Amino acid sequence: MPTPAVHIGPGNDPLLTEAVERGGGEVVALADAEALVVVGGHGDLPELHDGIRWVQLPSAGIESWVEAGVLDAGRTWTSATGAYSSSVAEGAVALLLAGVRGIGRAARATSWDNEALDGVQSTxxxxTIAIVGAGGIGRAMVPAFLGLGARVLAVTRRGLPVEGAYETWAADRVGEVFAEADHVVLAAPATSETKALVGAAELAALGPRGWLVNIARGSLVDTGALVEALRDGTIAGAALDVTDPEPLPDGHPLWSAPNAIVTPHSTNPSTLRVPLLAERVTENVRRFAAGEELLGLVDLSRGY
Amino acid sequence: MPTPAVHIGPGNDPLLTEAVERGGGEVVALADAEALVVVGGHGDLPELHDGIRWVQLPSAGIESWVEAGVLDAGRTWTSATGAYSSSVAEGAVALLLAGVRGIGRAARATSWDNEALDGVQSTxxxxTIAIVGAGGIGRAMVPAFLGLGARVLAVTRRGLPVEGAYETWAADRVGEVFAEADHVVLAAPATSETKALVGAAELAALGPRGWLVNIARGSLVDTGALVEALRDGTIAGAALDVTDPEPLPDGHPLWSAPNAIVTPHSTNPSTLRVPLLAERVTENVRRFAAGEELLGLVDLSRGY
Structure with missing residues (x-):
């Protein structure tokens, strides 16, 4: 088995050096590398020489890299898709539960008011919880929702069955899920097809007891329509880890809506992320050395 | 099968009348009743004539009824223990997840600050989550915690195995769980044995990454010790649905602690409670008519 020569940069973390070595690789200077583990954003990508055959990106969603035009066809690119699934999925479950059980409202209170929480809670x-975009993250939510006594309706690109879901629909039926489900969790990639997927009509279909959770990308939701729906009680509430615009500016109505919870794109915090990326790096370095297919291969034609 | 003559009072709810009838009973005036479904607190209990052979109380925890001395030995008393288990259990899971994932802090924010949430989150x-008091409520949490990839250490009075828990300890070992578990959920009844179960030593054993959840009764926790532990970072945080004193007075340090979440004894809101009580009433009226053992029989010698 060859020893892959891997550069880590421009940042580094001791966990990643350990991860490369645990995968059977060796950490080298960029000039000597055949593989690169990028630590940073797309603006941090160094000039790549022809010897770099594989680049491991640090994020699961890579549309900023695609838009920046830095992913060339001259080598293999892998995203970290799936590596953070369990962490982001847990964050999504926490957001939906916090919404439904009134914890966002309660956390802001400074006075004991049982009545305020009595009418707004549901269970x-x-x-029925629709998971729109049941990739790695969406699938990782399913056991938790089943454990809470809910049932899951999954939506995937092609509608292939998702384990634990009572039904899986293909993406062309996504418009119907807002009427079918009690709550909707958005976990789909940001593409031209998913842009403004949720607008006024979808929110009206979700209805006054429904919660919307977005842990995907802000662009999936028409923010103006959402603000109106929250204000008018068209839906019960929204719990958002991603927003449009993002970062959400100070004074934006989503900050003050009593039935909104905003977390600052933090369902994948670094405390949980670096150990999970390190696990992925170990596995992919091992696969690279063995000539096996890498996890998270980017399809440049699809953009993810 | 006889038709039980049941009085509902002093309050009522159409759901409860339906529930009595669905169980095979008839709703009658108090003077004609052989059974009473109490809607209200212990101060609302009407004078009971000797014909009342069974009283269904509306709450799961009945220490206020016991302390008020209104439970006489002349008839059968049932609490609603277990009827609300799923609702309260869901509230407990929501509180622990909200704590661990920083949602309490995020809900109070009015500005996008990813850094603030980056270091405080865990998963x-x-x-290992210890459930102290794995009765109906504690047991109902287990599937959700397993679905989230945690393991459960249960503590029950006698240590009989709890389904899904990797281990169950008897109550005499409860002091050890704070060192053994990552997080502790209190779901034990308020008795003389559980009073101030959690003090400074237990919080120190829980440690700086541990969350404490209390959905049982405020008396189980030494509030002064908890406030200090939250302030000093002795534990990561506390999510409390019950407090001592309760209601928590305005200005109490628990309202302003960034690592505390307080909900106002609301894990069992009326929106979720009345339908669940109605289900219990139906079942107990059916059992009463059939001469079967009732659910939630109160043991006057134990006080619950």
Whole structure:
């Protein structure tokens, strides 16, 4: 088995050096590298010489890299898709539960007011939760929702069955899920097809007891329509880890809506991310050395 | 099968009348009743004539009824223990997840600050969660925690195995769980044995990454010790649905602690409670008519 020569940069973390070595690789200077583990954003990507045959990107969603035009066809690119699934999925479950059980409202209170929380709570037990975009992250939510007594309706690109979901629909039926489900969790990639997927009509279909969770990308939701729906009680609430615009500016109505919870793109915090990226790097370095297919291969024609 | 003559009072709810009838009973005036479904607190209990052979109380925890001395030995008393288990359990899971994933802090923010949430989050995945008092409510949490990838250490009075828990300890070992578990959820009844169960030593054993959740009764926790532990970072945080004193007075340090979440005894809101009580009433009226053992029989010698 060859020893892959891997550069880590421009940043580094001791966990990643360990990860490369645990995968059977050796950490080298960029000039000597045949593989690169990028630590940083797309603006940090160094000039790549022809000897670099594989680049491991640090994020699961890579549209900023695609838009920046830095992914060339001269080598293999892998995203970290799936590596953070369990962490982001847990964040999504936490957001939906916090919404449904009134914890966002309660956290802001400075006075004991049982009445305020009495009428607004509902339960996931017995409810139908649609997961729009049941890739790695969406699938990782399913056991938790089942454990809470909910049932899961999954939407995937092609509608292939998702384990644990009572039904899986193909993406061309996504417009119907807002009427079918009690709550909707957005976990789909940001593409031209998913842009403004959720607008006024979808929110009206979700209805006054429904919660919307977005842990995907802000562009999937028409923010103006959402603000109106929250203000008018068209939906019960929204819990958003991603927004459009992002970062959400100070004074934006989503900050003050009592039925909104905003977390600052933090369902994948570094404390949980670096150990999970390190696991992925170890596995991919091992696969690279063995000539096996890498995890998270980027399809440049699809953009993810 | 006889038709039980049941009085509902002093309050009522159409759902409860339906529930009595669905169980095979008839709703009658108090003077004609052989059974009473109490809607209200212990101060609302009407004078009971000797014909009342069974009283269904509306709450799961009944220490206020016991302390008020209104439970006489002349008839059968049932609490609603277990009826609300799924609702309260869901609230407990929501509180622990909200704590661990920083949602309490995020909900209070009015500005996008990713850094603030980056260092404070941890995950339930791979963690050990101790459920202290694995009765109906505690047991109902287990599937959700397993679905989130945690393992469960249960503590029950006698240590009989709890389904899904990797281990169950008897109550005499409860002091050890704070060192053993990553997070602790209190779900034990308020008795003389559980009073101030959690003090400074237990919080120190729980440690700086541990969350404490209390959905049982405020008396289980030494509030002064908890406030200090939150302020000093002795534990990561606390999510409390019950407090001592309760209601928590305005200006109490728990309202302003960034690592505390307080909900106002609301994990069992009326929106979710009345339908669940109605289900219990139906079942107990059916059992009463059939001469079967009732659910939630109160043991006056134990006080619950």
């Amino acid at each position: 996931l037990r017995g409810s | 339930l995945r791979g963690s």
